[in-house]
Each structure stands twice: as structure tokens, then as C-alpha cells.
Amino acid sequence: MxxxxxxxxxxxxxxxxxxxxxxxxxxxxxxxxxxxxxxxxxxxxxxxxxxxxxxxxxxxxxxxxxGLPEPPQGKAIAExxxxxxxxxxxxxxxxxxxxxxxxxxxxxKDWGPLSKPDGxxxxxxxxxxxxxQHSTDIDETNRSHVAWIIKGELQSPRQWQPKAWTHEDREGPAWSIDHTKQGNTEIRFHAAADGFEAATRHFFRALSILTAQPLQHVCSATIIDGVERFSITPQRRHHEPKAILWIPPKFADGWDTLLVKWLESNRLADPQKEKSDGRAVQDVIYHYWYRLYKAYAVDIENGAQVVTSSIEGMAKRYFSHVAAALLTEREQEFTATQAALEQLDRKKHARTINILKGKIDNERRNRPDVGLLLDGLCHTKHITEQMVAAWGNLRNDAAHGDHLVKGSDDIQQFERDFFQCFELFKRLCLFAIGYDGPAQDFSVEGWPVLRNTIR
The missing domain is CATH 2.30.110 (Pnp Oxidase; Chain A)
Structure with a gap:
């Protein structure tokens, strides 16, 4: 190259x-x-x-x-x-x-009559x-390569040491991250030729999450089937919020493990879901994470609205099975309540009976609801009751368009709830790909690192 x-x-x-x-x-x-x-x-x-x-x-x-027609205002620019x-x-x-x-x-035209010559x-x-693109002597039929240049020095394991951070694997995916003399970052990734395009996308997105910024390469080169392709993509400006790293760079084993688990994961939506768009779990997680990143870049209140809805999406998509036992318990409660309602005097309590029956029917149609799914994850010790309570606090106000921060006295509690929710979202993402390595715990003051994310 x-x-x-x-x-x-x-x-x-x-x-x-x-x-x-x-x-x-x-x-x-x-x-x-x-x-x-x-x-x-x-x-x-x-x-x-x-x-x-x-x-x-x-x-x-x-x-x-x-001349050339100009695109109309207020509409998407046609092809x-x-x-x-x-x-x-x-x-x-x-x-x-x-x-x-x-x-x-x-x-x-204000210059007067024009006589336009050819050309x-x-x-x-x-x-x-x-x-x-051009042909190259590097021709590995079973393996493909890509290299990117990223503006600036990315946070990564061993970033302050002269040796590059590398992960070597002759059979599976391998990568390296090093800093250039110009103060930028060079990333190289190698994997099997079969499915290389998807693997490349997944790797780049996982690295975005690990470095807490949506990466944009200014140059890239790929070698596939003896053909080397170059591309130059102008850098787009965007506001950078303070980085919230899921795994600190000093835990290189965690970075390696997450990338391996991320690339290996082939999980689709929970089989109990009636409908699935077939999207890979990596694409779904990145979509939620990117929305949260952009919202948090504006302010923490916008971030709270996005993180609570992202929790709901992740829970419904991947964790409906965890509430099976609780569903049985709730169904028993519904049955007992309905039996009790039948014993009431309908002449005196008709309105109350109809409201309660309607509520029960609605719960049965929409089950399992997010609250029940999160309760199920509490039972399995994946998350805590404090996280669920924080999600309820923020989600209710956000869903009804209320102010999340009503005054200066609310700020401390609001930030506590936000980072409890951020931890809840992060755990749902990590559990969805089977990651069980070290990660920061945003639900505890000081953000300590848990050596094992699943408690």
C-alpha cells in the first residue's frame, strides 16, 4: 500500500x-x-x-x-x-x-450582452x-485487507507507547492501530474474503463505539481479489461531545474481546418477536448508539430522551424471552383479578369494572411491556432495580414532552438518573453480543471498572 x-x-x-x-x-x-x-x-x-x-x-x-436547472427549495434534491x-x-x-x-x-448578465464562445x-x-483502483501483486484469494487514515490521534490501547496496538489472527479477523508522524491515526483490518464488506463495516462501527466518536476516514485503501481500491472522503465537521468510553483504553483485553465478540455475533431479533427486519445486531446497536451520541452532543436532556427510547427498543428486540416466568406470574394475577371483578355489583361498579378489564386486555395485547422485560433482567442480575427506576423517572417525562430538568435542584438527580440509564443501555448492548469482559460502570459514583460486566 x-x-x-x-x-x-x-x-x-x-x-x-x-x-x-x-x-x-x-x-x-x-x-x-x-x-x-x-x-x-x-x-x-x-x-x-x-x-x-x-x-x-x-x-x-x-x-x-x-444553463443548468436549479433544484427547488424545500424538497430533497433529485438524482x-x-x-x-x-x-x-x-x-x-x-x-x-x-x-x-x-x-x-x-x-x-449585468455586465451587458454576452457572446458565449465554445468551451x-x-x-x-x-x-x-x-x-x-488498480491491480496489485498482493493476491490472497481467501483474505482481504483495508486501511484507513483518521484525522487526529484516537484513544486506543498503548496509545502513548511506540508500539502499535495489534491483534493478530491468521485465521480470523486481525487489526492494528498506530499513529502517523502527521498526528493522525492509521487503522488496518484483515479478514476472510467471504463477507469482508460486512465485517469491515462492523469493525469500523465497533471502533467508533469504543473510541466514543463516529469515525470518519479521510483516506482508505482496500485489497480484494488482487485489486487495490483507493478513496478520499473529505472530512465533515461535527461537534464533539466529551467522550464517554465504555471500556478505558488501558484494558486492552476488553477492547480485543469486544471486537472479537462483535464480529462473531450473528444474532437477529428475539425469535418470539412476530416481525423482524433481519438487521444484524451490530447495525441495530450502532444505530441506537449513534442517535444517542448526536443527541448527547447537543445537551444531556436531549440525550436522556434518546437513551430511554433506545433502552425500550433494545429490550423489546432482544430480551423478550427473559420475562417468561414473570409473564406466567402476571397472567395468574390477571386471571385472579378478573375473577374478583366478576363478583362485583355491575350496577354500582360498572365503570370501574370496564376500565379495569380494558386495562387487563390492553396489557395482554402489548405484553411483554418494557417494564416487565427490565424486571426480568433484574431477576437475572444483569441490571439493577436502581437502573429500572431511573429509566421510569426519565422515560415518563420524556414521553409526555415534559421538562426533564425543571430547576437547579433537579440537576444532580437528573444526572444520576441519566447515567443509570446510560449504563442500562450499555449493558443491553453488551449482553446482546455476549460480551462479558471489563467495562466502566456508569451507575456507580466514580465510574469504576467492572472486571466482569455480567454480575
Whole structure:
């Protein structure tokens, strides 16, 4: 991957430039507008890839006087407003970029009458992703490789030591994380060729959760079946909240174990659920975690609304079986209550009887409810009653749109409840993939590390 190192160094220094001879082709239409010309690609100060395409010729339904139509406001931008770029550089290598929203750079009509010569138009845009590929001598039919460059130095085991953090496995997935001279992080991942794309996605997302930030690579290189593919993805700015690490970096065994368990897990939704969308457990957990990360980045109150609903989603999806014994007990209570209601005088208590019967019927239709599922996990010692109580405190107000923090006196109790819920959510995620290693306990003051997450 020597070529990858060269490209990564240019991107990291903010000096990536590329000159291509090629075309811009309109997306999603049978008779597309196609501009032929020269593409100038320059990395700007924000790390983005700015396109300046000098048009030399055009085919398709393009009216030089009208130019390109602008997408309407208030609607999602349709595919036909985008263009795909393809072009050859000086090394005869093909580079491509998809779905570029372009505009034509023309003098203002206020300058007076225009006589537009051929080749005058210049198309401007921002490239979301630039890619190329070529054959390589590295050809392992049963194994594939990927490398990423991440901006900044990620927290990871042994991050302050000269030696990279590595996990070696000749048969299963293997990885390494090291810091570059430019102050960034290089991540390498190797796994079996079969299912490599899904394994790569799962690994990258697990690393996002471990480092407490949704990782975005600025460069990547993959080697699959003797073909090496490069891509450059401009860095998107986003607000970084204070990191809440599930497992501190000094517990390298925990990081290794979580990644192994995460990659091995093939669990789908609880078989007792009537409907399942078939999503992998890794994708579901990452979805919930990412929503929580973004909400917590705004403020802890928004985070509380998301974490309580995420607990509900995880419990219903993966843990309905834990309440089987409690369901039997509750059914006995329902039956006894209904028998008692039958003994009441309907003339005097008709309204009360109907309300109670309706409640019982509703409970039977919607069982097991989240409260019962969490009670079942309390019985198995996976979570505590304090966590369930905290979830109830926050969830009730959040579900009804009430203020979660009503005054300064509430802040301390609110934070206690929030981190009890955060611990509850984290445990549901870890139990869903079978992780039983060390992890921080956010339900206890000082956030101690439990050597075994399942108590």
C-alpha cells in the first residue's frame, strides 16, 4: 500500500491536487447532459475537494442560454440534478466521483450582452468522494485487507507507547492501530474474503463505539481479489461531545474481546418477536448508539430522551424471552383479578369494572411491556432495580414532552438518573453480543471498572 501512503500524506498536508481529462455525466436520465473537458481538483482549507471542470464540449439536452436547472427549495434534491465525474490522470489511471451537485460559473448578465464562445462554461462543485483502483501483486484469494487514515490521534490501547496496538489472527479477523508522524491515526483490518464488506463495516462501527466518536476516514485503501481500491472522503465537521468510553483504553483485553465478540455475533431479533427486519445486531446497536451520541452532543436532556427510547427498543428486540416466568406470574394475577371483578355489583361498579378489564386486555395485547422485560433482567442480575427506576423517572417525562430538568435542584438527580440509564443501555448492548469482559460502570459514583460486566 505504498501508493496509499503517498496519497494519505498529500491529503493530510492539505496539498492534494489532481488534473483529469474526462467527463461530467448527468445522473438518472435516459438522455443525459454530458460535459467533456478537464477537471481540476484541489483540496481546500477545510479539507474538502473542490472541483473546477472546464467544459470543452457538451452533448445531450443542454441549452447554453438557460444553463443548468436549479433544484427547488424545500424538497430533497433529485438524482438528475447530480453529475458523475470520470477522468484519466497523467499516469493513465481512472478516477471517479459520484453524485456531484454542480453549478455553472458564468459572468453576470449585468455586465451587458454576452457572446458565449465554445468551451466557455466552467462547472463548479464539491466532491463527496473520489476513488480509483488498480491491480496489485498482493493476491490472497481467501483474505482481504483495508486501511484507513483518521484525522487526529484516537484513544486506543498503548496509545502513548511506540508500539502499535495489534491483534493478530491468521485465521480470523486481525487489526492494528498506530499513529502517523502527521498526528493522525492509521487503522488496518484483515479478514476472510467471504463477507469482508460486512465485517469491515462492523469493525469500523465497533471502533467508533469504543473510541466514543463516529469515525470518519479521510483516506482508505482496500485489497480484494488482487485489486487495490483507493478513496478520499473529505472530512465533515461535527461537534464533539466529551467522550464517554465504555471500556478505558488501558484494558486492552476488553477492547480485543469486544471486537472479537462483535464480529462473531450473528444474532437477529428475539425469535418470539412476530416481525423482524433481519438487521444484524451490530447495525441495530450502532444505530441506537449513534442517535444517542448526536443527541448527547447537543445537551444531556436531549440525550436522556434518546437513551430511554433506545433502552425500550433494545429490550423489546432482544430480551423478550427473559420475562417468561414473570409473564406466567402476571397472567395468574390477571386471571385472579378478573375473577374478583366478576363478583362485583355491575350496577354500582360498572365503570370501574370496564376500565379495569380494558386495562387487563390492553396489557395482554402489548405484553411483554418494557417494564416487565427490565424486571426480568433484574431477576437475572444483569441490571439493577436502581437502573429500572431511573429509566421510569426519565422515560415518563420524556414521553409526555415534559421538562426533564425543571430547576437547579433537579440537576444532580437528573444526572444520576441519566447515567443509570446510560449504563442500562450499555449493558443491553453488551449482553446482546455476549460480551462479558471489563467495562466502566456508569451507575456507580466514580465510574469504576467492572472486571466482569455480567454480575
Amino acid at each position: 505504498d501508493r496509499f501512503q503517498t496519497i494519505a500524506a498529500d491529503v493530510d498536508a492539505g496539498q492534494f491536487r489532481l488534473l483529469l481529462k474526462g467527463e461530467l455525466r448527468q445522473c438518472a436520465v435516459e438522455d443525459p447532459i454530458v460535459f467533456q473537458g478537464v477537471a481540476h481538483i484541489d483540496q481546500n482549507a477545510q479539507g474538502g475537494l473542490a472541483l473546477r471542470f472546464v467544459c470543452e464540449a457538451v452533448t445531450g439536452p443542454f441549452d447554453a442560454d438557460d 438528475h440534478f447530480h453529475f458523475d465525474l470520470s477522468g484519466i490522470n497523467s499516469d493513465a489511471r481512472l478516477w471517479t466521483a459520484e453524485r456531484i451537485l454542480v453549478r455553472l460559473d458564468r459572468p453576470s 466557455f462554461d466552467v462547472a463548479l462543485g464539491q466532491i463527496p468522494k473520489l476513488a480509483t
